[in-house]
Amino acid sequence: MRLKSFLSLAFFVFLLCVLLRLYYPFVLSAYPQYFYNQAPLLNTHDGYFYAQGAKELLKLYQEFQQSFALEFGQSPIWHLPNFLQDFFTLSISSHLPLYKSTSEILSILTAFLTLCLPFNLEQVLFILPAIFGSLIVFPLMALTRNFGAIPCALSGFLSAMSVSYYNRTMFGYYDTDMLIIVLGLSIGVIILRTLRTQKALDFAILFSLSAFSLLYYSHLRYVLLGYLLILLCFFLKDLYNKSSKESPMQWIILGLFFILTLVIFFPKFTWVWIFLGFFLGFFLDILHKTFPIHKILFFLYFLCNLSLLLWKLLPNFLQSHYLSDYLADTTNIGLHYLNVLDSIAEVSNIDFSEFAYRISGGIFWFILAILGYFGLIFKDKRFTLFLPFLALGCFALVQGLRFSFYAVPISALGMGFLFFKIQTILVSFQNRILKSLLLACLVLLVIAPHLWHIRNYVVAPILEASEAEILLSIPAKKGDFALTWWDYGYYVHYFSDLQTFVDGGRHSGIQNFPISLALSTNEERISYNLAKMLLTGETLESHFQTFGIPKTLENLKNKQKWEYSPHALYFILPWRMLEIFPNVMRFSQVDLSNGKPQKLDFFALSLEATKDRIYFKNNIALNPNTGEVTTQDLHFRIFKSIDLKQHTTQIFDTQSSLVAILLPNGKTLLCAKSYLESFYFKGLFFENLDKNLFQKVLKNDKITIYKLL
Template sequence: MGRVFSVLTLLFLILIPIGVGLYIRFDDGKVWRGHREVFYYKDRPLFTSYDAFYFARWAREEVEKTYRAGKLDPLRFVPDNYITGNVTYPSPIPMESYIGAGLAKIFDTHIENISYYLTPLLSILFVVPFVLYFYRLGLPVSGFGGALLGSISLIYLIRTSICRFDTDSLNLFFPFMAGYLLFETYRVEDKKLRIALLILAGLTLELYNWWYSHPGLVTVIFMFYIIYVASIRRINFSKEDWKNLTVLFLLSNPLTIIEGVKNFYGSVYTYLYSYFHKSVEGGFPNVQMSIGEQKHFNLKLLSEMTGGNEIILIVGLASFLILLYRYWKSLVPIIPVFLIGLISFKGGNRFAMYLSPFVGAGLGFLADLLIKFLKDRERLNQWMEKTAVILLSIFIGAGFVFANEKSVKFVAFPKITPGLTETFLKLREITPEGSWIWTWWDYGYAIQYYSNRAVYHDGGSQVSPKTYFVATTFSTSDPRVAYNTILGISNLGAKGIEDLIKKGVKPQEIRDEIFSGEFSKPIKHPVFWIFTSDEFGKFGWINYFGTWNFDLKRGRRGLLKPLKACTLIDRNILNCDGLLIDLNKGTILVSKREVPIKYLVVREESRIGKRKFNDRGLIVEFISDRKEKMVFLEDEQVYRSMFNQMYILRNYNKNLFKLVWDNFPTSVVYQVRQ
């Protein structure tokens, strides 16, 4: 009976975190089904991450039998894919795409419907090796606490929600499973079983690399296993130890481990060094400054994301450090995961999800210490010990759920609207096959997925000078400069810019030559410029890069504020979000201070009217189209920008651009004339 009770206790420690983790993820379904107009496009739920479109395209092409592993990818990073030939389909196809494609074929449905269930189900698998690891250490509540807090922490929930379809769903499972298997290799006496564990660990690491394509992590885990063996053998390796290391090295794929050295260095540079520098590639601005997932948290926000509050984070982390001090030899195989989590204190919010399990384990360790204290004084028999484990786990688990109220209430929202989904699908109809799409990078993957059209940059290629030049077309007031830039980049690509830099041409000189039309040669592919509604909120950063001053190494954000809930409180006084716009005096009342209005601009259908109030001040725009009435507050630089003129006002140079789709405010599409 004692053995049965132990098994039941272990099942409790595993199944409760899994059940709670699945519940808070699938609980979002009630909101999604109740508001299908927001969360669905027809019969397709909408993805909740930008990268989901990346993996979904590969899956869709695998289903359609058009995926070409290792061959040139015609849809990514034009024109450089044609210039260099280095922009190719991943080989092999990413595991997530492969699994998604297989399930989509079996159930005869869209990839989105597969991702609705797949991501949450995969995300909680890490619970099994994590609980087993600490259970074998004699720290059952530590394992339970880490598994539960890890599965419900807000940062992990956000990154593994329904329809996320991203690699984070197994990015805890693989390293914890590999770590657990490696940990067990020197706890078993049977040599054959040890080899079997090493084979399983090696295959796990190989699958991890297929899943995440970050060989540097495989290399680090392998190196820490060497440290693990050295700590046990006190550096006196036997022939058997070398044999074991060789088995792991071969099964983990030697090429992966060797490649991982370079990959590890590149990852450290990207996330810890280049983020804090404003310029890349010879002085062009660094777009990573604007990427939310690479910004570091303050302590309060980091606490909310990982543990629920500051007390849990601080006490849990301090307790885990004590645990680590006392059991460091046994924990060496999973220390790499802990170190990744610590990066969240410096930069990169995605790494906070690696920290949560250790914070939970630290708090659980306090309960394990109490149980051990009572057990050492013979106040607990085996039955009482298991009962104490369950009761303390319930107590700690309830505390975690209570502290993580934001996780319980969290509802995952799509990264795309049904309207934009319709627009990108519409691109297949209104643009010829082989067209190139000029727009901001965030929806690059989505355009590739829905429209099967090529883009200049996307979520995996936005860190290049091309992103700066895309931004300049949005912020410039000169349509000819925008036109020359689009054609210039279409001919040069990032490779051409890199070659000019190697020749000693300064970034400002490259910019001026492109602006002047030095490289504005016709190209074979039709080019379409798309403006989308998400860019209202992103325009501050777009304008910042587009107005970059190479001497001062900064740009200007500019003012573009969509005003909502506008109502007339008098015949000529408009109340918008608490701002009082006096259309008689030409002023805006802000906190009892009057701000002058320079222009009042009104667009009704295709007619644009303009009234001047003052020689200086802000610009107020009224847009009254068939679908929607909108009000914008802008400074003069933003008012004159192509973003405002072509997108909001649809005032454009007909000799350079042709309007082909007007679905404002969702999207506006122009063709670049050649």
């Protein structure tokens, strides 16, 4: 396929993938409660981490702009180079406190695009994932360019629209995922191009892009290591075959290893390594053409670099939370906290059928795609280079569904090659109309599961506009804190500018324990003391070490003196936390001496309701008029029913341990009455917290906020 035709086709597929993603915002437009600042809110919690960085960069730029006293009508973009120079100088300085994500590539890029485009920050945050995520069609179609127009377009479409990849690059899913596969795959494409062309510019782009990719997402180093090991196998094969042809492969290996080592050992200077990589490409191109490297020196260099990388990376890998199923989550001898991965859906185990569906649309298509990929390898060994993506994708079967999207490009490659072979077979067909219809039907069958998924996968944003607005209304000063569950940490900080103790990047068992205890305990004094302890910078572990676990927990029930803090603390109690409240409790309902979790009392939210029946999980039904609960084997009555909307209470059986709470949103909670005494229930439902300890400052139908006195 000619370059002009290829670029036209690739751009068409790219536009098609972006347009199909518009179905989600189209459906969302019917729900105005999810719109804030003229854009839908995000549907991923981690997105607000990078959004906060972009927000602070824009605020910093506004301050910079004001200091320059710009003339009316002059575009602030003209002063952007000066601002960038000041930013990179000041961000290293200790006297300028900046949020940690301000140095993230994604935050910087988002802030820059917000300045350049006629959209506000919230609109850019929502749009960016669909645009950047769809860019995957270009490197994938570059790999299948020689397969013909239909297989090439199909593989590009599948790479961008397959279930798992779509989920993580849809509108509103603002996270690093939008470019991870794009960058990783592009490096592989440029490696193959450099091996073919041996041009200095390709060397330069390869090394520079590799450094940039590692700055964007550091875990791409595992993809690069995979590339290096496979390239080494290719090189050893050439040596074994005694190929006399001078290959740039060893210079690619040397350059990639050099960049990888620099970025891993000196990550603060990655911007420097990006530019260094560009010039390194030209330098190595000259070397490989004029001074052939001795094979012994090459292997010594390779082994030395590999040893250094393993020495640096192996301890981090062993300490990774993905290995925490096999390594205990402890910080001090004798303290055993709950493993946070047990509570995250994205890292929960999935069965093979779900795995295959997320990658290829079903088991049948997955098997065909994998057979196609290995058939492609058999035909052209160069495509072995992309095996690291398949390996990382298969990691989903062990450590959760989030890894499945790494295998999507492999499935797309395999399906593209399969259609290439089908086209080759159909060449002998004399009836062109029948041949075209057959190909069209096959294409529709392949893409149908993914289109159907887009039609049905309409997720709600992680918060509503009323939640964002009440957080903005908190009368907070710089340095004040919020105490809330880690799921909400990033967006609480984004909208309120309150510091949080836990969030999407800080939620280990040891960090979650005091937050969980403060929210779930039935002793308000414990919640108060824990909040004071966190506010003054003390840790629960230091008290455990000094007084022991039982004595520390007993001390928290009593009045204590704490060091004065100039900062305020706000308890953020969202209604949405009710759905995960048992999970929140689990982190503190654990025996720290052995890690054994305590059994939680019954807790269930209603699934559906009729006129005289409310249904819960496990075929449990409640008659709200009589208080009768029926299951397959039992029949009993609840203690009482509490209607939070009508503010009424009805007693049924004083001997029962269950209560029903009729929520304002129409759902019903059936739970043990022990939950009624928890801090969360008393603060959110009944608003009867001790007024000498907590002051209610704000409330709406989604969040209630208290200030620590």
